[in-house]
Amino acid sequence: MATRHGTTPSQTIGPFHRIMVPWEGGAELVAPDHPAAIHIQGCILDGAGQPVDDSVIEIWQANVHGRYAHAEDTREVPLVEGFEGFGRAITDGDGRFDIVTVKPGCVPGPGETVQAPHIALSVFARGLLKQLVTRIYFADEAAANDQDPVLRTITEPGRRDTLLAVPRASGGAPPVYDFEICLQGPRETVFFDV
């Protein structure tokens, strides 16, 4: 048995992360005029209902075919040239963010299960000693969501719904989904222990 080296502890990103070298592309994973582009717009609220205006969100997702641009995804599913699947945004003065991306395809889950389209999302902020991890699922993928092995473990309906991005009724192009992140309170978002 090899010796385990103790892992380096996490510390908060703090309030001064804007002096990091800016992330090229931000949270635009595709150009806004991409034919399959969607916007995921949302805000982050603290336990007093106040906007979290100093956080960084990062997202990670598969492409439209359900393939991750990563060496460990070796399945015979096409890559999309230029699509990396990663984005980073800083919330604005109202705690809001705007992700421009494509809806990912389904990816395999444990055993024979299939995971519904989803985007992994991390929140880093002052007051968070470690990132919070959640997932964005899509409310208009009801059939896939019902089979999703992660969503199925969340049995309280109100909790499960915190993971759903909801298509905005206006029906414009590109489509807009709303996704609110509540750190605490009656609508507290489900966060995962990864």
Next chain:
Amino acid sequence: MDRPNSYKRDEAGEQPPYLHPEYRSTVLRAPKQPLVPLPHTLSEITGPVYGHEKVGPLDHDLTRQHDGEPLGERIIVLGRVMDSNGRPVPDALMEIWQANSAGRYRHEVDNHPAPLDPNFSGGGRCVTDAGGRYRFVTIKPAAYPWGNDPNAWRPAHIHFSLFGTAFATRLITQMYFPGDPLLACDAIFNSIPDAGARHRLVCRLDLEHTEPEWALAYEFDIVLRGRDATPMEG
């Protein structure tokens, strides 16, 4: 099915809790519901992996990003990034950011009445080499006051950000300096329950890599989560 690919869980006390009331900002931001355990699926064992394409030739040297040299004590910060199985993490993007030698960040929300340095921005990047080694040149940051209580001061620190090999290995942390008396009363440093784990965030003076007549070196090794089981040794 996913078990052979999983990353090891951290041990108790190794990571800070979300709620640490001594750090006041955690009170309204720490979730109150328990976290939901997430099996490591393809979504967690993949992740953003960036390397040389994100790094300019002078990004690792925070003292050469402007026409003049910044004020303060020039230092070298170097070390090795490995996983908890002791394997190096090569070709991995690292990001750092920090206050200047007067304890001031070049940031609109930093009101500390200490001078800005026109020759210091405070942000850098580098990529680990084939052996997981990295090296930055910068200026030793200073302590600064913060609003956690009426006389709270952060010990001098440098923020580090690493992606590692997967979504599950993402880490943002802070490096501290040895012998800093402010460590004993810092609410953020002391949020880590296990004293041994806490002191992994304190770098070591490294005379071997110090460049005589030019800059002291500090060594800071970083350990990311490793795989639970490795099917092949190699």
